[in-house]
Amino acid sequence: MADHRWMIYGAYGYTGRLVALEAVRRGQRPLLAGRSAEKLAPLAERLGLDWIAVDLADQAALQKAIGRVELVYHAAGPFVRTSAPMIDACLATGAHYLDLTGEIPVFQATFARDEAARRAGVALISGVGFDVVPSDCLAVYVAAQVPGALQLDIAMTYLTRPSAGTARSMLELLPQGGWVRRAGRLLPWPLGAGATRVHFPIGDRTVLPVPLADLETAYRSTGIPNITTYLALSSLARPLASLVAPLAGRLLSIGALRNGTGWLIDRTMRGPDVGMRARERTYVWARARHPQGASAECWLITPEPYQFTALVALNCVERVLNDRPSGALTPAQAFGADFVLGVPGVLRGADDHRTR
Numbered sequence: 320m321a322d323h324r325w326m327i328y329g330a331y332g333y334t335g336r337l338v339a340l341e342a343v344r345r346g347q348r349p350l351l352a353g354r355s356a357e358k359l360a361p362l363a364e365r366l367g368l369d370w371i372a373v374d375l376a377d378q379a380a381l382q383k384a385i386g387r388v389e390l391v392y393h394a395a396g397p398f399v400r401t402s403a404p405m406i407d408a409c410l411a412t413g414a415h416y417l418d419l420t421g422e423i424p425v426f427q428a429t430f431a432r433d434e435a436a437r438r439a440g441v442a443l444i445s446g447v448g449f450d451v452v453p454s455d456c457l458a459v460y461v462a463a464q465v466p467g468a469l470q471l472d473i474a475m476t477y478l479t480r481p482s483a484g485t486a487r488s489m490l491e492l493l494p495q496g497g498w499v500r501r502a503g504r505l506l507p508w509p510l511g512a513g514a515t516r517v518h519f520p521i522g523d524r525t526v527l528p529v530p531l532a533d534l535e536t537a538y539r540s541t542g543i544p545n546i547t548t549y550l551a552l553s554s555l556a557r558p559l560a561s562l563v564a565p566l567a568g569r570l571l572s573i574g575a576l577r578n579g580t581g582w583l584i585d586r587t588m589r590g591p592d593v594g595m596r597a598r599e600r601t602y603v604w605a606r607a608r609h610p611q612g613a614s615a616e617c618w619l620i621t622p623e624p625y626q627f628t629a630l631v632a633l634n635c636v637e638r639v640l641n642d643r644p645s646g647a648l649t650p651a652q653a654f655g656a657d658f659v660l661g662v663p664g665v666l667r668g669a670d671d672h673r674t675r
């Protein structure tokens with residue numbers, strides 16, 4: 320089998336497959352990996368790539384497989400269940416680790432391995448997808464314009480259809496409810512409370528605090544101690560969410576119901592089709608504020624979240640193989656605030672960008 324510079328683990332999942340296709344389009348030949356030989360073989364044959372089946376529970380086999388590459392792009396989630404064994408194997412073999420998580424506990428666990436990553440001379444970078452590259456880059460961009468900022472607000476609006484993996488990852492975290500960051504600490508926040516209006520390039524939208532991964536990553540990237548992250552909701556969805564979310568949180572902690580919901584998700588959540596991926600755009604907004612009144616805000620327009628994820632994945636892989644950073648880093652720490660502008664279709668709002 321040929322030498323490969325990098326591996327996609329979870330290559331036959333919805334998002335792993337998009338990344339594999341984009342890699343081939345760019346003339347790259349990653350090693351495809353996952354736990355199922357039956358699912359890997361047809362994809363690898365179609366793309367003309369090599370593959371290897373290995374279970375995350377078999378650490379010896381995992382290290383043997385990873386020993387053949389310089390970098391692992393981990394696309395198999397929920398990452399609360401899959402990240403730790405892969406990071407262990409990467410640290411043991413000296414391979415860089417990138418993953419696609421948007422899960423706060425996974426970012427916390429990745430950052431906790433910073434010293435081990437520096438000793439091993441490898442990069443551990445979680446969140447190299449729509450979560451969290453655009454918002455992380457934008458947070459650093461606005462924070463740099465307001466020295467000493469104490470408040471950071473991040474909001475997004477987009478239209479997509481979640482894949483089964485995304486829905487399952489959200490299901491894992493939903494029972495934990497809402498969070499905001501205050502004075503450097505994560506504090507519970509009642510789901511459904513705190514709606515506000517944000518000016519996006521497509522107009523004003525009502526947004527609601529939801530615990531996005533930026534509560535962890537933007538804190539690490541900017542050091543700003545008070546952070547609230549928001550998602551836009553339609554006027555119908557907002558009251559519905561405030562009614563249903565606390566109830567859902569309680570119900571979803573019942574194991575049997577979660578299993579049943581997982582079964583339903585697998586059969587109904589297919590992710591966006593090719594037309595939706597090509598058509599839709601996302602709008603990300605961030606504002607940094609100083610207590611004395613100085614403030615800077617800015618927005619980004621990006622391709623649809625899964626489309627963006629496939630494109631940015633390859634940019635991240637190429638940068639890490641080229642620059643060889645080390646330590647547990649956020650995307651903006653690893654690549655800088657302007658990195659997101661290198662993704663085709665991304666625009667940063669200059670005309671609407673206000674500094675006071």
Ligand SMILES: NC(=O)c1ccc[n+]([C@@H]2O[C@H](COP(=O)([O-])OP(=O)(O)OC[C@H]3O[C@@H](n4cnc5c(N)ncnc54)[C@H](OP(=O)(O)O)[C@@H]3O)[C@@H](O)[C@H]2O)c1
Pocket residue numbers: 329330331332333334335353354355358375394395396397398400401419420421446447448449450451482483484485486488489590624625628
């Ligand atoms: N950061 C972002 O912007 C972003 C974007 C897209 C997706 N994601 C995240 O990426 C993950 C995958 O999403 P997806 O759209 O590809 O979902 P998907 O189509 O459901 O694929 C999930 C993949 O994970 C694998 N997997 C799950 N548990 C595993 C385990 N214990 N061991 C080995 N493989 C395991 C599955 O393999 P089997 O079929 O063998 O179970 C499958 O290949 C989700 O956590 C999602 O939230 C993040």
